[in-house]
Amino acid sequence: MTAIDISGVTKRYGDELALEELDLTVQEGEVYGFLGPNGAGKSTTINLLLDFIRPTAGEVTVFGRDAEDGSLEIRERTGILPEGIELYDRLTGRQHVEFAIESKDADDDADELLERVGIADAADKKAGGYSKGMAQRLTLATALVGEPDLLILDEPSTGLDPNGAREMREIIREENRRGATVFFSSHVLGQVEAICDRVGILRDGELIAEDTIAGLEDAVPNRTRLRVRLDRIPEDSAAALSAVESIDGVSEVETEGTTVVVAVADGAKTTVLRTIEEHGVTVEDFETDESSLEDLFVAYTADEREVAP
């Protein structure tokens, strides 16, 4: 079953094009990471799902219901963590959660939810006095009300310290195990890598890649870095360098004292090591950094060059 289906959606604000012909599908039970730099159109997409805004063209459905006509039914089954909002300064944390419980006609226990997101001790404090991270946790608590079938989280780790971000991921995992579909946006890759089944990368209002993490990594070649530590610097280091550079599959060579860092295609690693040893030095140690998602992300979003998904 399809949880989210966005097809051919364009959103224009006056002359400004926020989304162009976006197609995106999220299956039920999936954790979908929606990646992209700030301003790429992630929040616009989320706003469309929640009927906060309406598309200029195209169709948005959630659980098979039109996002505008079926918005109430959709929101009854959805928990939402919008980005960068203020809460009601004069209401306490517990009052916020109780309001969400009443609104959703759910029977959750407000204190249990506050405990789960780690702010039980601030339940009776007014939200006006909350830090950014606490407000984010409180909003998450309200999103969890009523065991939603879909969680939509816009930059959920905003304002959280690394520990808080880890707890957030843990809750997302728990919710997904319970059966919830999770759709969350982030411009931070570390958030996505660990928990997403699939990732879509948005740039300038267009989905430029969509795949599993592994699939995306395969699509970007030449990203392995081989770090080789030598016992000493070779006597004719310039010749050694140019020999390594000329190996088929090597795209970049750098040296840091007795360490050589080589960007190399997977098949050429042993050739690199052999060539280095041919120059009269011993390889004491070597390691490879697999292409990190960060590199991948940069490759997809920062380059002018388009990478085919």
Next chain:
Amino acid sequence: MSAIAVAKKDFRDAVRSRTLLALTALFGLFTVGGAYLASWAAEALEGGAETTLDLIIALQTPAGYLVPIIALVVSYAAIAGERENGSLKFLLGLPHSRRDVVVGKILGRTGVVGVSILVGFAVGLIGLFAFVGSVSLVDYLGFTLVTLLFGLVYVCIGIGLSSLTRSTTKAAIGAFGLLVFFWFAWSILVQLLLYAVEGQLLMEEFPDWYVTLLSLSPDAAYGSALGAVLGESGLAMSGMYGGDELPLAARPWFGFVVLGVWALVPLALGVLRFESIDL
């Protein structure tokens, strides 16, 4: 019932506002002042004053000015403010329709204004007992109920304006522009029109259309409705402009119709507009 949940939340939030506290205190001060004036007037008229007239002197003026101010201050930012700071996305992320949000806001903020009116009138009642000595409680209750309705009307106007814009500054300018319009510009414009049509401003009997136009502002309607409830025709346009055959709009009971229109039209416009916009 979604609107009720919104109203309850909204009431809890807005009733804690310090501005409201200050305005309510000011209102209480004015009603007590009004009660004092009423006792002074009763003495000056050498016992000729009726209790109902005392009541009118004591309360209509402070209520007529302060209730619209309180209602607009309480309501102008109700929706625009939430759009501005994003909390509307929290509210509408929950399963509430946009219409429920508007209706809930009106109920919640009317509750807040109601508390303010009740506090002010309770203080005024104490003042009346202290300075005047006797008050007809039935009349007082009627006065209070019509004033609550008057507050509701201005809350509808304020919320209607608030749902049209994302900027609280614009909503505030709109709200207070409207107040100035009702209080001053309305009658000036109608008088200019009279001069344009009739060539003079003072007449033995004013034309029906003139009396009708003057009766159509919410503030005039408040006076008419009070006149209908208290049986004091002096409050309504009918009393001021005499005439044997009053135009429909100037009859005291018609004040309720005018108030109803002033509540429903901004509400309907607000809902229609709010349902169609991007947040």
